[in-house]
Amino acid sequence: MESQKKHTPVYSVEFFPPKSEEGAEKLRKVRKNLNKGMQPRYYSVTFGAGGSTQQGTFDTVVEIQKSGDDAAPHLSCIGATKDTLRDLLDRYKENGIKRIVALRGDMPSGMRGPGELRYANELVEFIRVETGDYFELEVAAYPEIHPQAPSASDDLKNFKRKVEAGANTAITQYFFNPDAYFRFIDECEQMNIDLPIIPGIMPITNYKQLSRFSDMCGADIPRWIRKRLDDFGDDKESIKQFSEEVITDLCHTLLEAGAPGLHFYCMNQSAPTLAIWKNLGIQS
Numbered sequence: 001m002e003s004q005k006k007h008t009p010v011y012s013v014e015f016f017p018p019k020s021e022e023g024a025e026k027l028r029k030v031r032k033n034l035n036k037g038m039q040p041r042y043y044s045v046t047f048g049a050g051g052s053t054q055q056g057t058f059d060t061v062v063e064i065q066k067s068g069d070d071a072a073p074h075l076s077c078i079g080a081t082k083d084t085l086r087d088l089l090d091r092y093k094e095n096g097i098k099r100i101v102a103l104r105g106d107m108p109s110g111m112r113g114p115g116e117l118r119y120a121n122e123l124v125e126f127i128r129v130e131t132g133d134y135f136e137l138e139v140a141a142y143p144e145i146h147p148q149a150p151s152a153s154d155d156l157k158n159f160k161r162k163v164e165a166g167a168n169t170a171i172t173q174y175f176f177n178p179d180a181y182f183r184f185i186d187e188c189e190q191m192n193i194d195l196p197i198i199p200g201i202m203p204i205t206n207y208k209q210l211s212r213f214s215d216m217c218g219a220d221i222p223r224w225i226r227k228r229l230d231d232f233g234d235d236k237e238s239i240k241q242f243s244e245e246v247i248t249d250l251c252h253t254l255l256e257a258g259a260p261g262l263h264f265y266c267m268n269q270s271a272p273t274l275a276i277w278k279n280l281g282i283q284s
Helices: 021-037 054-066 082-094 120-131 152-165 178-190 207-217 223-232 236-257 271-280
Strands: 010-015 042-045 071-076 099-103 136-141 169-174 197-201 261-265
Touching: 010 021, 021 054, 021 271, 042 054, 054 071, 054 082, 071 082, 071 120, 082 120, 099 120, 120 136, 120 152, 136 152, 152 169, 152 178, 169 261, 178 197, 178 236, 197 236, 223 236, 236 261, 236 271
Parallel strands: 010 042, 010 261, 042 071, 071 099, 099 136, 136 169, 169 197, 197 261
Antiparallel strands: none
8 A cells, every 4th residue: 555655635526417407406505515514625527328418517517616616527438539529628628627537438328339439548648638737637446347357457457558548546436345445556556556546435325226236337245234234124224324334434444554535426415425524533
């Protein structure tokens, strides 16, 4: 963890773009609560498969930025042309956006080809060629290995390509086993990969939804956590207390070992993240 201990911790929160004005108003209240109780360094906003939420992502990010908070749009290259990406980068620059989460993205059903750029390292390289060092570029990391990677070594090589293309920081897929993160950092250090790799943290709010999503994205929920959550059944209060304790302990373990911050996948809710934040006792 020596490569990580030298970085000042950064704490951030991820949103998805709301689909209605009611959802947008709810998200404003969520952000107000997070600003009051946590003061994240920035908010990131996700990007749908094949650019399906492009306008929603843009509108949400610009609103956040104009309100005085730093915002970072997710930008996917799958299904995009260089011209559309170039236009979007220009629009973000015009609105004062300085940070981008650069991703390959998912191929939506019915799409025949990936577009002009196939992989995240190509997107990072393209952004650097087009905009130089204007943007702080975040990329994804997978301590438990990307579900589509042929092998763990191939996944590490892919990650290194993104870093060498010009990434500043990495954010991991969420995980519940800290040893997966520590092992990943060890392997990165052995390959001379040197940048902040911030753990992604998923508060547990809906176990069935989390289980379904985790199976799709390759995030392992340890058996002991699954069994305890199964035992609680519909006891929402017990699930809430147990989940807060588990995620708080995970965050404590990561930060004490030298992790350079935390990135919360808050699912457009403030209470679960703020409960964990309060337990951690971090001074903003």
